[in-house]
Amino acid sequence: xxxxxxxxxxxxxxxxxxxxxxxxxxxxxxxxxxxxxxxxxxxxxxxxxxxxxxxxxxxxxxxxxxxxxxxxxxxxxxxxxxxxxxxxxxxxxxxxxxxxxxxxxxxxxxxxxxxxxxxxxxxxxxxxxxxxxxxxxxxxxxxxxxxxxxxxxxxxxxxxxxxxxxxxxxxxxxxxxxxxxxxxxxxxxxxxxxxxxxxxxxxxxxxxxxxxxxxxxxxxxxxxxxxxxxxxxxxxxxxxxxxxxxxxxxxxxxxxxxxxxxxxxxxxxxxxxxxxxxxxxxxxxxxxxxxxxxxxxxxxxxxxxxxxxxxxx
Amino acid sequence: xxxxxxxxxxxxxxxxxxxxxxxxxxxxxxxxxxxxxxxxxxxxxxxxxxxxxxxxxxxxxxxxxxxxxxxxxxxxxxxxxxxxxxxxxxxxxxxxxxxxxxxxxxxxxxxxxxxxxxxxxxxxxxxxxxxxxxxxxxxxxxxxxxxxxxxxxxxxxxxxxxxxxxxxxxxxxxxxxxxxxxxxxxxxxxxxxxxxxxxxxxxxxxxxxxxxxxxxxxxxxxxxxxxxxxxxxxxxxxxxxxxxxxxxxxxxxxxxxxxxxxxxxxxxxxxxxxxxxxxxxxxxxxxxxxxxxxxxxxxxxxxxxxxxxxxxxxxxxxxxxxxxxxxxxxxxxxx
Numbered sequence: 001x002x003x004x005x006x007x008x009x010x011x012x013x014x015x016x017x018x019x020x021x022x023x024x025x026x027x028x029x030x031x032x033x034x035x036x037x038x039x040x041x042x043x044x045x046x047x048x049x050x051x052x053x054x055x056x057x058x059x060x061x062x063x064x065x066x067x068x069x070x071x072x073x074x075x076x077x078x079x080x081x082x083x084x085x086x087x088x089x090x091x092x093x094x095x096x097x098x099x100x101x102x103x104x105x106x107x108x109x110x111x112x113x114x115x116x117x118x119x120x121x122x123x124x125x126x127x128x129x130x131x132x133x134x135x136x137x138x139x140x141x142x143x144x145x146x147x148x149x150x151x152x153x154x155x156x157x158x159x160x161x162x163x164x165x166x167x168x169x170x171x172x173x174x175x176x177x178x179x180x181x182x183x184x185x186x187x188x189x190x191x192x193x194x195x196x197x198x199x200x201x202x203x204x205x206x207x208x209x210x211x212x213x214x215x216x217x218x219x220x221x222x223x224x225x226x227x228x229x230x231x232x233x234x235x236x237x238x239x240x241x242x243x244x245x246x247x248x249x250x251x252x253x254x255x256x257x258x259x260x261x262x263x264x265x266x267x268x269x270x271x272x273x274x275x276x277x278x279x280x281x282x283x284x285x286x287x288x289x290x291x292x293x294x295x296x297x298x299x300x301x302x303x304x305x306x307x308x309x310x311x312x313x
Numbered sequence: 314x315x316x317x318x319x320x321x322x323x324x325x326x327x328x329x330x331x332x333x334x335x336x337x338x339x340x341x342x343x344x345x346x347x348x349x350x351x352x353x354x355x356x357x358x359x360x361x362x363x364x365x366x367x368x369x370x371x372x373x374x375x376x377x378x379x380x381x382x383x384x385x386x387x388x389x390x391x392x393x394x395x396x397x398x399x400x401x402x403x404x405x406x407x408x409x410x411x412x413x414x415x416x417x418x419x420x421x422x423x424x425x426x427x428x429x430x431x432x433x434x435x436x437x438x439x440x441x442x443x444x445x446x447x448x449x450x451x452x453x454x455x456x457x458x459x460x461x462x463x464x465x466x467x468x469x470x471x472x473x474x475x476x477x478x479x480x481x482x483x484x485x486x487x488x489x490x491x492x493x494x495x496x497x498x499x500x501x502x503x504x505x506x507x508x509x510x511x512x513x514x515x516x517x518x519x520x521x522x523x524x525x526x527x528x529x530x531x532x533x534x535x536x537x538x539x540x541x542x543x544x545x546x547x548x549x550x551x552x553x554x555x556x557x558x559x560x561x562x563x564x565x566x567x568x569x570x571x572x573x574x575x576x577x578x579x580x581x582x583x584x585x586x587x588x589x590x591x592x593x594x595x596x597x598x599x600x601x602x603x604x605x606x607x608x609x610x611x612x613x614x615x616x617x618x619x620x621x622x623x624x625x626x627x628x629x630x631x632x633x634x635x636x637x638x639x640x641x642x643x644x645x646x647x648x
Contacts, residue, residue: 027445034442035455038462038523041473044490048476060488080322091325092332099336106340110347111374118370122363130375137382139634141584143603143623147392147610148385174336183381186374215366216355244466246587251611263468267591270472277476277488284472288465295464299457302464303531 042288049074049282056278074282088257090265090283097261097287100174100249101242104181105235111182112189112234113197113227117219119190120198121205131194137187146251149180153252174259176252181242189234196230197223233304240291240302262287393620407621417605423514424583424602431521432578436571438522439529443537444559446530456534460527467524467587474520475592478506510598517599520588525578536570537563573640576633583630602626 047061050070055063064070080089119131153176157165170176200223208218224231242248246263253259255268266283295302350369357365396403411417446455462470479489483502487493495503507513540563548562564571586603593599595608606626610619 028449031442031445031449031455034438034526035458038459038526040490041477041523042461042465045473045476056488059486060490060493062490062493080325089325091322092328095329095332099332103336103339103343107343110344111377114370115374118367122366122370124363124367130371134374134378135638137378138638139631140382140386141623141627141630143584143606144389144627145382145385147616147620147623148388149381150611152380152385174339178339179377180381183377186378187382190374214355214358214362215370216351219370220351240464244468246466246468246590247607250607263466263587266468266472267587270468270475270591271594277479280472281476284469288469291464291466292461295461296457303460 045281046285048277049285051278053276053278057275074278075286078279078282079286090262090286092257093260093262093265094286096174096253096257096259097243097263100177100181100253100259100261101239103174103178104185104242105239107178107182108185108189108238109231109235112186113193113224113231114219115186115190116193116197117215117223120194121218121223122215131190134187135191138191140187142184142247145184146247149183150251153179171254172256172258174253177249177259180248180252181245184248185238185241189238192234193227193230196227200226229301233301236294236298236301240294243291389620389623392616393624395617397615397617399616403617407617408625410618411621411625416600419598420600420602420605423598423600426514427518427521427582427601428579430515431518431525431582432575434518435522435525435578436529436533436575438526439574440533440571442526442530443534444563446534447537456527456531460531462524463527465524467520467585468591470520470524471588471591474516474523475507478516480505480507507593508597513593513597513599517588517592520592521578521582521585525581529574529578532574533567533570536567540566569640573637576637580630580633580637583626583633602629 044061047064048056050072051061051064051074052069052071053074055067055069078089079091079094082088115134119127119134152165153170156163204222205218208222213221243261244263245261246267249261249264250267253261253264255264257265262283266280266287269280269283354365354369392399393407394403394405395401411421442455442459446452449455465473476488477490479487480492480503481487481489483496487496489506491506492503504512506516544566545558545562548558584603586601586607589595589599589601589604590607595601595604602622603626606619606622609615609622
């Protein structure tokens, strides 16, 4: 094998030798096969969404290679008209996804960067403990907070007969979803941004204080600009997290076209659309196209944000 | 009178403009209030300067965390000891129900199966890919394509795979990829995949593996690249090579990362309810803990039982997350 000949001529370090034995023709074949397997289902989805209803019902999507006859009409139908037995298109849900995701990214980003700055640079007694508590809150899974939070949003908070918080009539608005996403994002966001903000050069901060700048001024004109890369990574992570979320949306938005995002609607339709695969695939592709664009255009930030956020609760 | 297609599209665009306007308005309002608060609070000087700054910077986040996480956490534990409309104290009855009912047994068993199979397969595949893709041409392309499912929602992934698993009567033209492939390979009467228990459990797990393998690959690939050459030089001089080198040098060197990847995928697996919910709705023997918790709490409104299941989920996730976070912190401090 080629491994042997090259190990005689050039003494490779051990790890490289391992890599070599894996990067044999067999290894390469393995990678190619897995990559094709991993890509094919998504391609099948796209292909099906572009075929005529009759073609989709009668033959598999792989026939596009021999009979490439593609149309965009499924997208128009699914967006604006709905389908068999399902009234209304997906357009309102697509809009809801966007209307939920953007504020649910901005709110936690701003609040977490403020909190992280205070914890890192406005030291006070107990600030370390507070940071640790926030950090530890990352272990709480979403599921632990859903029932009480929903009760709070719909019924207010009471201690015995004393009303701590009145019930807000928030049903049919985005507010509960925004709030829930903001609350659940904070522990991770504060932790990540604190790591970044606490690394800013001390000299710079001290110079600003000597010049008489207030904390608010320092935060606006020094901290935020310098943190832009960290903020961007987290923003991308959070945006996609919210865009792709089903649990929070299902619990706090209900299923109506007024508030519910794409994920909620698609989960419903995957049961009821039954045979209309050309519509379901078009709908699914509409919901994944934005994450895919973000992924392929901002890959570096995306991967960084995702790796950092992989422990999110 | 039914609306024409063009009118429907028109009203949809109007609706969109209003909703997005509201959403941007909320952001503008939020930032506007913050600016005003900053301006006012920034005028506080001297003795009040610092306390004001701390209150303004930390107040909102701490308040939201108390209302949104700390209080609900305590309340969920409290609710789990009460009956389903929270009027009576039940002691541990909800937990007893969760551990002794047959249908929940099946759920816990499935969850355990998911926890054991999906993370191990995803991590193993990811490791093999990380090793094999090294030094290949077009390396970045392969990595992106395998990583791509990570960008897609679990709902989207479920629909993609539900279509792959679509099965028709034998003899009819198949439109699902899996049926078509196995029939071409000579399996005359393949089962209706999604309905066939326990096979369907594994087919659902395949979706999770599809999503998580890219994550495992990227993280492990970085860890392998970080192994210092001189550390393993000695092993090679001692005559270790190929597979032996892999087992005795590479794996121990990346052990921490391997475990972190494994536990991370385990956490995702435990908490994910989207796949089961979208593909089978928990029917046909595929139910898992996270989806059962959702159904009990928000479909059947059994608040007590739902809370007990949430607490069980929390206790199952707790050691994994705690381990991960400690590792993450260690890495940060040593760097």
